[in-house]
Amino acid sequence: MTRVPVASSLPDFPWDSLADVKASARSHPDGIVDLSVGTPVDAVAPVIQEALASVAAVPGYPTTAGTVELREAAAEALARRFSLTVRPGAVLPVIGTKELIAWLPRLLGFGADDLVVIPELAYPTYEVGARLAGARVQRADGLNRLGPENAGLVYVNSPSNPTGKVLGVEHMRKVVEWARERGAIVASDECYLGLSWDAEPVSVLDDRVSGGDHTGLLAIHSLSKTSNLASYRAGFVTGDPALVSELLEVRKHAGLMVPFPIQAAMTAALTHDEHEIAQRERYRARRDVLLPAVKSAGFTVTDSEAGLYLWATRGERGRDTLAWLAERGILAAPGDFYGPRGDDHIRIALTATDERIAAAAARLTN
């Protein structure tokens, strides 16, 4: 047997290719404005910090399924925030949703004979997850483009990273119908569902999409952006109770459990809405400053109706735009990170402090 390092089946880690533009942006006399990675910068709400600290002395192993309180809090939050009906028993906490996405095809039993469909422009971990399972990957937004080929797993991501595009009820319903006709599972990454500006995103579990039946559907919810919990690693998956319990079984064996203090923090984050509303308004205000500045600098902003990014182009290669921005001390992400079709775009994150967003806007309009 010859060992094949898993890393050799994975793409190069894309962020490493930004070293030069990052160095250029850093040399700006007023410092870099880093709008590349969508990482939260605002403090974790006190109510969440206190919940974490309140159980810091607990020594025992946490359960993989999560506490009853956490599962109930997640189900109630989905009902309150998005009018969704899920049973607490169909909620499974994950160690940040990147972890789930990277392992989902494998955990669901997909392999070399299976096809994973991901959006044309997609969060890179969908492809990574398919490759870790040894499955084939195809980028397709319209599923009729797949022809007779049958998929095992279909990802949707509305609002999208990187484009901020929102898929309407009709589109989402068609994806579900298409998948059901072929026995495929739909994984809906709903990371940005609570961060919408000019459109009304809808969950795959919404009755208008699912017809009230969650069979074959998984909704993936991250707390990283809406509750500023990226550092805690906190998310959950819900939907089809049979699929969720299948995932639970495997994750129990694999030790994929969320630390107990994080479960307590998640419970608080899902029980209280004020911090989440305040965070959404912070991002809305930042977008209101940055969007006009980006446009006035000659960019065309595509989609970007929701979520934490502006998907923008100057009608040239995104890498050239990146260099242009870096001369102004601004770092963005190149569109090609997200798929070949993104070659002429860049992604600008709204995740910087008010002061840094104002600095970026000033540099773009001067």
Ligand SMILES: Cc1ncc(COP(=O)(O)O)c(C=O)c1O
């Ligand atoms: C579309 C999408 N899904 C999932 C994630 C992963 O989030 P986390 O692992 O922090 O839950 C991100 C993070 O940026 C994302 O943009």
